[in-house]
Amino acid sequence: MAATTAGARGEADSRTYSVGELAAELGVTTRTLRFYEEAGIVTPARTGSGSARAYGARDRARLVLALRGKRFGMSLAEIREIVDMYDAEPGEAGQIRRLLESLAPVRADLQARRDELERTLAEVDDVARRCRARLDELGP
Amino acid sequence: MAATTAGARGEADSRTYSVGELAAELGVTTRTLRFYEEAGIVTPARTGSGSARAYGARDRARLVLALRGKRFGMSLAEIREIVDMYDAEPGEAGQIRRLLESLAPVRADLQARRDELERTLAEVDDVARRCRARLDELGP
């Protein structure tokens, strides 16, 4: 199946990356990329003969999202879910509605985290402010 | 050493919690609290005879901070550092200055994370928007 490795339509795929290349670019090891593949986050194509992984633009995008997700404490499983819905094929109305619904809690969670971060940031700033005040009090 | 379990000054300590109590309140297990103690995040006092842990307001506050930190992907070690500086004794000028300096990168990191979150949130919203548009296109 599949025609030219290109997606549904629009061959603006540009290029394709090898593990090493992509790993270097993303600042992770090749082991990590392989691990993410096992976790179902990416499914790179293979080169005809060598069975070497060939990551496309879509894989790259998913990895970027995954690494971002990891940064604020998501598990690979959570990440997988989110990334999956990110680039799900449009499909028919029912499917889209389901996607929208599953998006809601994700959004809520992200927002909650952001708010917490905001609060934390404010607290840190407050500590800093108090420090400076104390220094003013002491210093000449 | 130490006088009454109370901090530097101001006995507004109110009450003290047992492991179970505090764990329930914070929504974690007692094991977790003990683990955080090993990790140096809290150092609850002990009751005279039984050697049972008695968590004070300060411990509670540190745990709240720690759990918040965990939510956005910090390791217990990182958490410990931050929490430590949060309620470090004022100390002399040099110490305060050092605290201020170590606070800067933390703040930068938090801000970076928040910005990333913001961007992710925007992307999620964008996906949702496109979903709705597509539904409008399809629906009657």
Added chain:
DNA sequence: GTTGACGTTGACGTTAAGGGCAAGGTAGCG
């Protein structure tokens, strides 16, 4: 004075997220 709820330490098990290494394939290059 024993029962039960709750606490204690200690030790071992588990899960997630990789690290690292061995043994081998393959593609270009001189």
Added chain:
DNA sequence: CGCTACCTTGCCCTTAACGTCAACGTCAAC
């Protein structure tokens, strides 16, 4: 042809952050 660089698939090791279990103390209640 052989060298080198990069890739492949196992497979086991490690670290963090707990879970779980055992064996035992303690304190109030009955």
